[in-house]
Amino acid sequence: MKPDWEGVAEWLDQRTGVQTALRHFLAEEIPASSGWRQAFGSVAVFLFLVQAFTGVLLAINYAPTPGEAYNSLRYILTDLTGGRLIRGLHHWGASMMIVVVALHLIQVFLYGAYKKPREATWMAGVVLLLVTLGYGMTGYLLPWDNRAYWGTVVVTQIAGSAPILGPYLSRLLGGGGAVGVVTFTRFFVMHVIVLPPLTLALIALHVFLVRKHGVTPVPGDEMLPKKQFYPGQVFRDTIAIFIAFAVLFTMAVAVRVPLEQLADPSDTTYIPRPEWYFLFLFQTLKLMTGPLEVVGSVVLPGLAVMALILVPFIDRGKMLKVTRRTTAMAFVALAAIGWTGLTAMAVATKPAPAPAAEIDYSGPTDWMQLSPEELAGIAYFRQENCVACHAVGEGGSKLGPDLTLTSIHRDAAWMIHHFKQPGLVRPGTSMPAIRLSDAQLNSLAAFLLRLNPRNATSLQDAPDFATQGALVYQANDCGSCHKVNGMGSSFGPALNGLSKRRSRSWVEQHFADPAKLSPGSMMPPFKFSPKDLDNLTTYLFALPE
Amino acid sequence: MSQSPELEGPTRRRFYIGAIYAIGGIIGAALSAPALVYLFSSPKSRQNSQWVEAGDVASLAPNQPVEMVFRRNRVDGWKVVSEKGTAWVVKNPDRSVTAFGPQCTHLGCAYHWEESKDEFVCPCHNSVFSLDGKVLSGPAPRSLDRFETRIEGGKLLLGGLRPSSGSPA
Numbered sequence: 001m002k003p004d005w006e007g008v009a010e011w012l013d014q015r016t017g018v019q020t021a022l023r024h025f026l027a028e029e030i031p032a033s034s035g036w037r038q039a040f041g042s043v044a045v046f047l048f049l050v051q052a053f054t055g056v057l058l059a060i061n062y063a064p065t066p067g068e069a070y071n072s073l074r075y076i077l078t079d080l081t082g083g084r085l086i087r088g089l090h091h092w093g094a095s096m097m098i099v100v101v102a103l104h105l106i107q108v109f110l111y112g113a114y115k116k117p118r119e120a121t122w123m124a125g126v127v128l129l130l131v132t133l134g135y136g137m138t139g140y141l142l143p144w145d146n147r148a149y150w151g152t153v154v155v156t157q158i159a160g161s162a163p164i165l166g167p168y169l170s171r172l173l174g175g176g177g178a179v180g181v182v183t184f185t186r187f188f189v190m191h192v193i194v195l196p197p198l199t200l201a202l203i204a205l206h207v208f209l210v211r212k213h214g215v216t217p218v219p220g221d222e223m224l225p226k227k228q229f230y231p232g233q234v235f236r237d238t239i240a241i242f243i244a245f246a247v248l249f250t251m252a253v254a255v256r257v258p259l260e261q262l263a264d265p266s267d268t269t270y271i272p273r274p275e276w277y278f279l280f281l282f283q284t285l286k287l288m289t290g291p292l293e294v295v296g297s298v299v300l301p302g303l304a305v306m307a308l309i310l311v312p313f314i315d316r317g318k319m320l321k322v323t324r325r326t327t328a329m330a331f332v333a334l335a336a337i338g339w340t341g342l343t344a345m346a347v348a349t350k351p352a353p354a355p356a357a358e359i360d361y362s363g364p365t366d367w368m369q370l371s372p373e374e375l376a377g378i379a380y381f382r383q384e385n386c387v388a389c390h391a392v393g394e395g396g397s398k399l400g401p402d403l404t405l406t407s408i409h410r411d412a413a414w415m416i417h418h419f420k421q422p423g424l425v426r427p428g429t430s431m432p433a434i435r436l437s438d439a440q441l442n443s444l445a446a447f448l449l450r451l452n453p454r455n456a457t458s459l460q461d462a463p464d465f466a467t468q469g470a471l472v473y474q475a476n477d478c479g480s481c482h483k484v485n486g487m488g489s490s491f492g493p494a495l496n497g498l499s500k501r502r503s504r505s506w507v508e509q510h511f512a513d514p515a516k517l518s519p520g521s522m523m524p525p526f527k528f529s530p531k532d533l534d535n536l537t538t539y540l541f542a543l544p545e
Numbered sequence: 546m547s548q549s550p551e552l553e554g555p556t557r558r559r560f561y562i563g564a565i566y567a568i569g570g571i572i573g574a575a576l577s578a579p580a581l582v583y584l585f586s587s588p589k590s591r592q593n594s595q596w597v598e599a600g601d602v603a604s605l606a607p608n609q610p611v612e613m614v615f616r617r618n619r620v621d622g623w624k625v626v627s628e629k630g631t632a633w634v635v636k637n638p639d640r641s642v643t644a645f646g647p648q649c650t651h652l653g654c655a656y657h658w659e660e661s662k663d664e665f666v667c668p669c670h671n672s673v674f675s676l677d678g679k680v681l682s683g684p685a686p687r688s689l690d691r692f693e694t695r696i697e698g699g700k701l702l703l704g705g706l707r708p709s710s711g712s713p714a
Binding site for chain 1: 558561562565566569572575576580582589601618622623626627710
């Protein structure tokens with residue numbers, strides 16, 4: 001028996017009125033001139049839904065407290081399949097939403113669609129723009145990396161400097177000055193608890209008002225028969241949404257969103273920069289210093305927002321024909337030039353990132369691919385001065401056999417046996433026994449097995465900090481919990497790419513007291529000599545990502 | 546700017562509607578497929594596979610279960626936590642050792658050894674298990690789960706907990 005879908009639909013409609021309401025919604029009459037330019041609003045709503053969807057997915061694996069936030073986000077990015085894509089969609093979706101909302105505003109402004117009786121629609125829209133920026137500002141802190149932390153320090157300081165309201169705003173943002181747990185929690189609550197329902201309510205109001213007053217006609221529309229919203233306009237909106245989505249998806253896949261080092265309030269070298277859409281404000285502040293600063297940070301932006309809200313009351317002319325709205329066009333052009341100029345200045349004056357560490361990457365980097373055990377083998381190789389007798393490719397003495405060829409003929413067991421009792425393995429040899437522990441001999445053999453004519457020079461050129469750092473690594477058995485270049489245990493976090501996640505000072509302090517810097521960590525404290533600490537940290541920071 | 550009113554013939558109308566559904570479907574699929582993978586695939590890397598020392602084997606008397614308490618590290622999402630674990634350890638007459646997981650196989654309550662009856666009893670729903678972990682009565686669906694065990698230098702080492710596949714009998 002075929003299911004009677006129509007019957008079910010009819011039953012549902014009689015009980016809920018959903019279909020009737022939807023039909024009514026879709027059958028709305030719109031002016032004949034309506035077309036592509038009216039699609040921005042729909043795209044903005046679509047992007048909001050994408051943000052809500054990806055936001056929920058991120059929140060499912062996210063721990064909203066400082067530190068934990070960072071670790072859980074890293075877990076999303078590295079351990080969870082699809083995590084990077086979802087974060088990419090959320091990150092670029094935020095930027096895109098700002099672009100689309102701004103384009104929507106400009107379109108409405110140019111066409112004078114804010115004029116009587118649509119003043120309230122416009123004002124609700126401006127508030128929605130502010131809410132969108134509010135998402136950007138609060139969401140910026142949530143990864144809790146250096147970028148997030150320092151950016152938010154600047155934002156809270158600006159809020160605190162506002163005339164009259166400053167101290168109250170500062171308290172509201174959880175500041176006794178420092179950005180910490182309280183500020184973080186408030187930003188999080190703002191981002192996921194306060195703003196979303198507010199956005200939904202405002203969108204509902206905004207759309208209700210659009211419906212109430214109808215889509216703004218252009219002069220000439222009154223002569224033409226009206227069209228229905230569905231399916232013609234819905235089709236155009238859908239195409240526009242598809243284009244936006246295709247761009248967003250491509251960016252999420254192709255452009256990697258950075259996650260910098262864990263926020264480090266003691267880092268004195270970090271230069272905070274805001275997200276691109278706030279760069280113009282950032283640059284304004286650079287131009288206005290001293291007593292003018294508060295003008296640039298609070299007064300001007302405040303006046304601009306007020307002016308934007310009051311646009312319908314400032315411009316009360318009747319002109320709706322877009323080509324005759326020269327003043328409006330001039331305003332948009334000026335704003336665009338100002339915004340672009342300030343943003344371009346900010347981009348152009350971006351300081352070069354401080355050199356991460358004094359590591360010379362210009363030399364051969366084959367050694368970076370070695371495991372710590374193999375790298376420590378180089379240290380023993382040098383310590384025992386093997387090249388005094390052995391040839392190593394082109395270099396070394398010619399007394400003993402070429403060591404770049406041993407890996408072809410010999411295995412580790414043979415080598416170790418040979419290191420211990422050369423005479424037993426090769427009667428009559430002049431090689432002296434090597435007095436190292438079994439672990440150290442293993443290390444030496446591991447290195448020799450990696451040695452071949454092609455990499456001989458570059459491996460021998462491995463910097464001392466790396467071989468010495470690897471010695472410290474081996475001596476303290478770091479590999480029993482950590483992985484380097486895929487070798488070791490995955491019990492603790494892998495150490496490749498450490499320099500991207502943590503600052504040097506953090507790592508050095510972490511050795512001394514792991515529980516203090518990462519509560520719940522299983523890692524025991526390590527006391528190193530200053531030299532060992534320096535070598536080990538430099539070595540770990542030099543590891544490829 | 547005048548534009549001729551759209552003539553929405555049935556063909557064009559059908560095309561519009563078809564395109565709306567098709568694009569909606571594509572976007573829906575492009576968003577839901579990664580979301581499903583993200584939600585349902587298990588996290589990469591970081592597997593627990595550590596042996597932990599539970600206690601001395603020598604102190605055990607044959608057929609007398611002892612609850613051993615030990616600390617073990619467990620990967621919990623983005624963290625590694627150190628937590629207390631327990632196991633009911635039985636030395637068998639042939640000197641081998643069995644270590645049962647501490648939870649009843651019915652709904653996960655902690656059971657205990659009833660000395661007077663020589664049975665493991667779960668207080669929640671009265672599941673009863675024999676000394677070798679088999680279900681004697683009650684709602685438990687299968688025998689008690691067992692840890693992988695190893696004895697080194699008189700110490701009992703516990704590995705992963707293997708769910709029993711045994712039927713109630």
